[in-house]
Amino acid sequence: MAERKISRQLGQHLTGVENMFFQVEHVRRLMTICSIWIFSQRLDTTLVLASLENLCSHYPRFCLVPKHGSRTETAIWTRPPRTWKPKDQLVFHTLTTPSTLCLQKYIASQYVQPFDPDKPLWQIHVIAGLKHNQTAILWKAHHSISDGIGIMKAVFATTTSLDPLAETYRQQKLLEERQAKDTNDRISSQQQHRPGTFKIMQWIYWLIWGWYLFISIIQQLRYELWTLSLLVTPLIRLIQRRLFWPFTPSKDTFDYDGDQTQGKLIAWTDDLARKDIQKVQHQHPGSTLNDVMLLVFERTVQRYTQDRNMHSHTPLRIVIPLSLRPPSDWSMDNKVTGNIVGLEAGISLQQVHRRMMLLKRSLLPAVMYYGPLQHLLRYFPFIMVPRCIQHWYADLPHAIFSNIPGPSVPTFFAGQEIIDVHALPPQAGKGCISVGLVSYGDSLNLTVLTDDHPDYPDLANILCKLFVAEFKTVLQESGQAPSSSCNR
Structure with missing residues (x-):
């Protein structure tokens, strides 16, 4: 099953958005998404490795590498070296001082480290040495693999106790409850008026709604023009520079x-x-x-x-x-x-x-x-x-x-609650x-x-x-x- 999923991804070109994240990356602004999990106790390394194996078997992008990309050719998904294993993406670290500040400094130091281009573009750091014997995990992944929600959902669905179907049902139920509440509020406000005055109120409502729609269109156009002005500003600056037109x-x-x-x-x-x-x-x-x-x-x-x-x-x-x-x-x-x-x-x-x-x-x-x-x-x-x-x-x-x-809901990873x-x-x-x-x-x-x-x-x-x-x-x-x- 896992090999079949990998075979379907092999040789495929990155999408335009994924290619964009590759091209805009700079050493001073990496396209890295990260998540930090805190646990009250130490983690079992065997269970952590088993979670990573499960993650890679369900989502092939965690065991593939984008290669052969250039300014004229979009990169394709390829296999890493044959010796690569999911455990190669695992890093262990012990803090010198058991404090949140020390943890944040370590995470910042690792955030700025670029990924090895010969390995899958993600990494997990298991961090010990926190106060009260707590443990932290740092997940790092390149934005070309997926957006942040996709990465978080994939990791939670395959490495933790979270049930994807149950979580989806809960999110949809909350959305439906909010929509139903808005609908009920509108209905109750209408029922407060007597039938004789309802028609007059309806005409007033439509007049107000028409004026509101007109104002909304004007505001939307102003917003679109403001956004477009931001988009063309860099081009204007480039023209000024090329024409030796000084600006500060x-x-x-x-x-x-x-x-x-x-x-x-x-x-x-x-x-x-x-x-x-x-x-x-x-x-x-x-x-x-x-x-x-x-x-x-x-x-x-x-x-x-x-x-x-x-x-x-x-x-x-x-x-x-x-x-x-x-x-x-x-x-x-x-x-x-x-x-x-x-x-x-x-x-x-x-x-x-x-x-x-x-x-x-x-x-x-x-x-x-x-x-x-x-x-x-x-x-x-x-x-x-x-x-x-x-x-x-x-x-x-x-x-x-x-x-x-x-x-x-409370979620567990490697047998420990996050x-x-x-x-x-x-x-x-x-x-x-x-x-x-x-x-x-x-x-x-x-x-x-x-x-x-x-x-x-x-x-x-x-x-x-x-x-x-x-x-x-x-x-x-x-x-x-x-x-x-x-x-x-």
Whole structure:
């Protein structure tokens, strides 16, 4: 069965999106996805190896290598050397100091290490030496293998106690419950009116809806034009450079002189209770969990810049990855696109929600994915923009904010329960903040990756502390008290 799955993948070209992640990778911004799991006890090495064998037998991309790629030829999936075994991807490490800070430093040091091109592009680190005899696991994988959700689902489905069918059913049930609640709210609001006044209310409703539709179209067009202006800006800068037309780039948030640093900083927040986030949502009907977290993140960045007298008048530009896969899709594939949202200082939760709705309604991400990215780059890889233009595009966003759903029930790996989960998407250009929001059970946490630069010492850890403080402030502004911390 496993050999048959591998044979079907052998010799196949990478898709356009997978090829793109290969071509845009740079030594200072690797296209690496990572996840960190924390356990209360030591792991059995035999059970860990058995889990890796099971993973490779179900998902061939974990035992194949992309090779023979160039600017004019798309790479194909090939076998690794005959001596390769899944255990070759396993690394053991013991921390010198039993602290979370030491663990984060080790993870950051391994994050910046590129993969061996002769081996499958993933790795697992088993890390001992934590306090209270805890153990951590670091999963690393190249984005060309799959998007973050695909990798997380594949790993959880084959190496842990998580039941994919049951988890899919739970996610679909939660989605249906939210949709049913919205429908019931609309019906109950209609039933409050008497039959005699219902027709008048209906006419008023249609007039308001028509005006709202007109305003929405205007706002959507403005958003599309703003996005397109960001896309053409690097091309304009290139033309200016070629014509020797001098220009001075403005100092931006978290920018610094020189090239992007290769060293990185990683930190994560304490757990946030999902019911606390729902309290904020309840005070602002229609808002989503992502809206609340984006508001808190924007306020976190503003708090950091204000405390250090850093003045920036440009909106915070955040890339939001958009998954194109349904909850029942557990395949290993890059079914992800993205768009950018601008959040200025002092923005409200309702405004964040409206910006996110504009982003979700935009046709540009789907057009780019199904057009030039997925197909043209597969057959014509040479159309990729030059490296200098890639640098410009990479430097556009201030942050990449990815929301990755984790297991909704306690999950076991190698016989031990996972007590904490963290995740990180790849980073973009100089000064960009990589943010991974991951849920596990009834709580969430935020993991942050930043450049390690002397202009911004300990940036990742400071942002995490400010994020928790700002979330408590948002909760208090909504008239709610934070619940006790969630213990799993």
